[in-house]
Amino acid sequence: MRRWMKVVFCFLFGIIFTNMFTMDQAVADESFGKREISAESSVLTQKKQAVLDMETMTFSLESEADEDGDTISKGMILTTAGITSDTYPAVLTKSDEMFKKAAAISERSKVELTVGEEIYYGNYSTNYFDVNGKPAYCLEPLKDTPNSGSYETQALTGGAVRKGLYYAYGGPGYELYRAKYGAIGIGENYSVNDEYCMSHCILSYLYMGTEEAFLGLDQQVIENLKQKAKNIESMPDPPESFYAFLFNLNSAGQTMGGSGKDRVGSIEIYKYSDHPEWIEGNRCYSLAGAVFGIYESGKDKLLWELATDESGYAKKENIPIGNYDIRELKAPAGHVIQFKPQSIRIDENKVCTYKCTDQAQYYPIDLILQKKDKETDQSEAQGAATLEDAQFSIKYYSGYYEKNPADSGVTPVREWIMKTDSEGRIRMKEEQKVSGDPFYKNTEGEVVLPLGTVTFQEIKAPEGYLLNNEIFIETVREEGTGQTDTIFQCPTIPDQIIRGNLQIVKFREDKEEESEQGEQKVPLEGIVFTITSKTTGWQCEIVTDENGYASTFRQGEEQQKGGLVYDTYIVSEKKAPEGLTPVGDFEITIEEDAKTLYYILENKKIFSPVKLVKKDSETEKIIPVAGAVFRLLDKDKKPITMTTHYPNESVYDLFKTDENGSFVLPEKLPAGNYYFQEVEAPQGYLIEDGLIPFTIIENHDWEKPFIVESKDRPAKGRIYIQKNDSVTEKGISGVKFEIKAAEDICTPDGTVRVEKGTVVGSLVTDQSGKAWSEELYLGTYEIIETKQAEGYILPEKSVEIELEYEGQDVPVVTKETEILNKPTSVVIRKSDGETKKALSGVKFELREKISEINEESDAEEEDLSEEKTTYITDENGEIHLSYLRPGVYCLYESEPLTGYIKNEEVWEFQIREDGTVEGEQEKILEIENHHTRITDTHAVWKESKAKEIIAGEEHIICDTVNFKYMEANASYTMKGILMDADTGKELLQDGKPVTSEKTFKGKDAKDGITMEFDVDSRKFPGKRIVVFEVLYLGDCLIDAHRDLRNQEQTVSILKKEEVTVKTGDNKVYMKQTILIMSASVCILYATWKRKKRRH
Structure with missing residues (x-):
């Protein structure tokens, strides 16, 4: 029942769904017949892409809103998803396979069809069809042939049918197909009719998708045509501008296919300049003549060229739609060509505007x-x-x-x-x-x-x-x-620079002759004048002729305007006649073009006062020290004397400088050659060798006398250092010193040569301990030792030394000084810890600490060097460690004296870089050793533990000996002998001494050592016996205890008749009583505890 109801429900649902779909399909048919399918679908960001999906037959079309805000469709939406092929006839084609081969359909237009003659192929026929002068084809051979007339088309934008119409016979791409695959006609003797008919069959197959397209042909031909259809499908897509269409779609007759005029657009080019303000009215620039090339997109194939007019405008029409590249091939005058291609798009019936701005040169x-x-x-x-x-x-x-x-x-x-x-x-x-x-x-x-x-x-x-x-x-x-x-x-x-001239006439002062006209001037010939530019230093010379005339015209004959350029010049008489005063320098200025300056000049006799100035030859400063003495010589080097008449007449042959370091000769000297000879130099300076020549060639007055300079070198000195060991007095090499100025070092000219504290030299002593400074200016210096030799202590104080002047003939003063260094010093003093007695012969070892880097952890680790040095204390118990280099050292006792405990302490000390031992000039290590000794003894009779017994009672003496400062693992031997306390002699038993001996380890003697002596007490009634002990370490006696008066070492044997009962001498009974009482108490206590538990 339930299963039957399910069947009924599904049946009813199928009926309802079929009716709903049929209604929707009818609406779609009506919409398809009245509206165009949009082809404007390339701009994806603005419109939805219109694509015919050949597998699902889905069209995506754009929509827009009408004035009322309702959405209206500019196309339609059809889908085959979930629909069987039986529903397709209501749309476009018969079957799903047909639509898989068919093209996408878009916009509609009207065409005129002309049906031509019938032509036969195989067992079937078709007709020639013409649409607006181009071939058309029947695509459904099973349907009736359409009549000539006007038909509405639907454009194809893609698909196999559009490609077939392009490459089939009569199509624009047929020659491309033929070049690759051969003719479409079948057989060797094909005709035009064969070409047309076979193209018709292939196009029908591409449209229908079934072999019904090949009706009337045998199977071999069918297979051949199907292969040709595949060949067409493998060819590149037709250009976008190719216009193909379908018509007679919705009638009972055949669907037809054809092609029309290419779809075209146009382009306008506008050329601009990046600087229009430059090119306006400028014939050097132009916008005309710019040439542009239009190329296939992404290729170098040139299709068209365009040139701009005067306004920079160019236009090209009837360009098939599609994508292209545009390039500027030639720039207009005065501009830079834009080499980079640009992509452009040509749309149907639209103008593509391309604007290009060129850079003006x-x-x-x-x-x-x-x-x-x-x-x-x-x-x-x-x-x-x-x-x-x-x-x-x-x-x-x-x-x-x-x-x-x-x-x-x-x-x-x-x-x-x-x-x-x-x-x-x-x-x-x-x-x-x-x-x-x-x-x-x-x-x-x-x-x-x-x-x-x-x-x-x-x-x-x-x-x-x-x-x-x-x-x-x-x-x-x-x-x-x-x-x-x-x-x-x-x-x-x-x-052109401004030029001028100078003209000079030269005479002398002498009167040559008298005439009726009076005194006559004598011209000077051969006088040279130097003309020097104050600006550039440029010089030229002019020479007077026999008339005393000289001019610059001869310096620039090529310059008609004059020999001197625009400038100010100094005119100097280069050499006046002997005994005559040259004309002083004078200035001239050339500032007007072609102007000549005139000068008349005269020479007079020469006399000049002379002043000598004493200077330091290094600083060129005057030495303000009185007492430098000079002699004046003539040109023949003979002494000249001079006379003064006030206040008294005095004749001088020597001349001395005053406190200002100078003197002026008392008389003027005529023109000529002279010499000064230094006789005595000023304090602190060396006398100048040779003569000081000078020449009087011009007049000077007393206010500005002729100056002669005498220059002396300051005396200097050297410091000699001898570095010696303070103990051995031998020289020490490698010691470094600095020499500093202990004061401002000045020379008599007032120059501070070296400021106080300045280092003037660094010295290192040689193998013999010697070091010399460079030459130094005289003064006081401080010698500072900066680095001592290893093993020595750096001195704390510096040494001052003064370099003093030793006369004008001693160029270098030498000052010597000896500087001593103490060696590093560590003193070890070894003594007995109790007696303080110096211990000789104790051995010590010294090792240096070294630092190493652990390769695994990179940490610095310290260890002792393997190298060690052994030292032994002298008779004073001392070791002197000297000449240790800087470092950390460890000292330990390696071998003590026999009988002494080894001191296990490690003494660490540091020798610093300055040679001190942790800051001290000398370090003393007081080290003590303790001697192994017997501290006390206690002798008793073994059984009674008593000091006294009655003869015959006991036979064994126990002697307990305690020690101090023993080596734990050392083996000692204790020997004992019994002595007669009264005679001080050995106790003889049966003619032999009574002795005992015991060997033991030091660690076993912590509580003392007990020795037993077997004595027959019956033989020694009334004797007092003393135990003597001696201690050996190996074969070496290290201590002995021999004291006859020591009661602790003494026991006694009493005679029988000497025994007396002492009151209270009940030690044995007392012990027994105490033992019995203690046991009774314990028993009573235990009984009481037992009863208490029961209660």
């Missing part, structure tokens, strides 16, 4: 003008002239001109007044602009010059030059394809 200007001297052809001024601050009018004209554009009435576009810098250059910078328009600049803000013409005219000459009125013309031209591939010739503009 320019010259990256910096230096725009260079000024130079016309005569030297160099950009460097002569004399006192300068190339700075020349001003130029610089004008820019749009266009190229060979001559001055202003002469033709052309107005400059921009104009600047610029000035030259210190190098005579003009750079296009704001700081050099006097006035004018803004500079041209590129997009980066750099100053540039556009293509055109620039003129230059000097409007203000620089100082010392004449104005150049010439107008210079230069152009900025393109010289390549780059933005800055331009050429501009920076003009070099010359200026």
